[in-house]
Amino acid sequence: MNNSLALKLNRRSARRIWGSVSPTAIQTLRELTDKHTLSICAGDLLLLEGRWYVTHSGLLSVARRNRCAGIHVRPVPAFCEASTQRWTFAATVYKSKTCRGFVGYGDADPSNVSFLVHGAEMRVAETRAVNRALRKAYGIGICSVEEIGSFAGQPASRSESKKLPQPAKGNGNGNGNYGGRSVRDRLCQLIRQHQLDATLVKSYATDFCGVKTLREATREQVESFVTHLADLAEKDRDALLCQLNSYPVTPKEGVA
Numbered sequence: 001m002n003n004s005l006a007l008k009l010n011r012r013s014a015r016r017i018w019g020s021v022s023p024t025a026i027q028t029l030r031e032l033t034d035k036h037t038l039s040i041c042a043g044d045l046l047l048l049e050g051r052w053y054v055t056h057s058g059l060l061s062v063a064r065r066n067r068c069a070g071i072h073v074r075p076v077p078a079f080c081e082a083s084t085q086r087w088t089f090a091a092t093v094y095k096s097k098t099c100r101g102f103v104g105y106g107d108a109d110p111s112n113v114s115f116l117v118h119g120a121e122m123r124v125a126e127t128r129a130v131n132r133a134l135r136k137a138y139g140i141g142i143c144s145v146e147e148i149g150s151f152a153g154q155p156a157s158r159s160e161s162k163k164l165p166q167p168a169k170g171n172g173n174g175n176g177n178y179g180g181r182s183v184r185d186r187l188c189q190l191i192r193q194h195q196l197d198a199t200l201v202k203s204y205a206t207d208f209c210g211v212k213t214l215r216e217a218t219r220e221q222v223e224s225f226v227t228h229l230a231d232l233a234e235k236d237r238d239a240l241l242c243q244l245n246s247y248p249v250t251p252k253e254g255v256a
Contacts, residue, residue, distance in 0.1 A: 003033060003034050003037070006033050006037060006039065007029070007030055007033045007034070009039070009040075009041065010029055010033050010038075010039065010040050010045075011026060011029065013040040013041050013236065013239060014026075014029060014040055014047060016235040016236040016239070017040070017047075017231045017232060017235045017236065018047045018231075021047065022050060024050075025047065025050060025051075025052065028052055028142070029045070029052065032045065032052065032054075032140075032142070035139075036062050036138065036140060037062075037065065038054065038058050038061075038062070039058075041232075041239055041242075041243050042057075042058070042061070042207075042243070043055055043057055043058065043204075043207070043208040043225070043228055044057065044058030044061060045058060046145050046224070046228065048145070048148075051142075052142050053142060053143055053144060053145040053148070054131075054135070054140060054142055054143075054144050054145070055144065055145050055146070055208070055210075055224065056127055056130070056131055056144060056145075056146050056209065056210045056221065057207060057208050057209060057210040059130075059131055059134040059135065059138075059140070059144060059210075060134075060210045062134065062138050062140070063093070063134055063137075063138070066095065066138060067096075068093060068094070068095060068137075069094040069095060069096050069097050069099060070093075070094045071091060071092070071093050071094070071130060071133070071134075072091070072092045072094070072101075073089055073090070073091045073092075073126055073129060073130060074089065074090055075087065075088070075089050075090075076088040076089065076090055076105070079107065084109065084110075085109055085110055085118075085119070085121040085122075086107070086108075086109040086121070087107065087108055087109070087121050087122045087124075087125035087126075088105060088106070088107040088125060088129075089105070089106050089107075089125045089126045089128075089129035090103060090104070090105050090129055091103070091104050091105075091106070091126075091129035091130045091132070091133040091134075092104075092133060093130075093133040093134055093136070093137040095137055095138075102133050102136040102137035103133060103136075104129050104130070104131070104132025104133030104134070104135070104136055105129055105132065106124075106125045106126065106127065106128025106129030106130070106131070106132055106147070107125050107128070108121040108122070108124040108125035108128060109121055113220065114219075114220050114223070117218050117219040117220040120218045120219060120220070123218050124146065124218055124220060127146050127218065127221075128144075128146055128147050131144040131146055131147055132144075132147065145224060146220065146221070146224075183219060183222050183223050183226055186226050186230075187201070187205075187222075187225075187226050187229070190226065190229055190230055190233060193233075194233040194237060194240075196233070196240075196241075196244065197244060200244040200245070200247050201229070201244065202214055203244075203247040203248075204225075204229075204243060204244055204247060205217070205222070205225050205229075207247075208221075208224075208225045208228065209221040209222065209224075209225060
């Protein structure tokens with residue numbers, strides 16, 4: 001796909017999902033599309049409070065297109081404290097076999113992550129480190145959505161807040177249930193409400209979160225996907241179906 005067509009699709013998707021988009025945001029979108037071929041429909045970009053944020057899956061797509069040679073991640077023991085869930089990781093991205101590496105650090109603790117991912121701070125810190133290293137390596141100046149303190153702070157429209165159930169209290173158990181019962185229930189409701197294929201949604205979710213299986217995703221990543229899915233299903237269901245149909249059909253499994 002050439003850049004002019006990609007930009008046209010991105011602008012159309014942005015206006016259908018977020019409504020009025022400022023000229024400054026459109027100009028930034030043009031630059032991101034031209035330089036990095038990031039796609040809104042693919043879940044590479046999110047617009048929060050008028051600013052663009054790149055997603056973890058978007059950064060991995062950039063790395064894949066540029067044939068990244070490897071990513072090495074390690075904890076930084078001096079800044080890790082398991083008893084208080086404080087973690088710091090260092091990630092090094094190697095663009096080629098001869099590259100000396102681009103280093104990025106990521107930290108997470110209960111004070112700077114969403115309550116939805118309490119208990120998963122270690123994985124959030126690792127993801128943030130990888131994201132920063134990838135942004136340095138490929139010259140992406142905008143912040144990644146996983147690096148901000150809480151994705152849950154994104155304002156939703158009144159119509160969306162009525163359609164999506166609010167998170168229930170007391171669901172802060174560990175992972176292994178696709179980000180917590182309340183998030184899973186929201187995802188199941190969206191699938192039923194918009195008559196989506198659960199297996200294809202699951203494939204889209206793993207791609208969006210940049211993981212091999214959905215159970216490996218953090219609750220913050222799944223919450224990000226559910227919000228993105230709700231926006232796209234509401235504003236441009238045809239584009240969503242087109243995205244879902246791009247995934248191979250596999251034997252059906254339950255979302256929960």
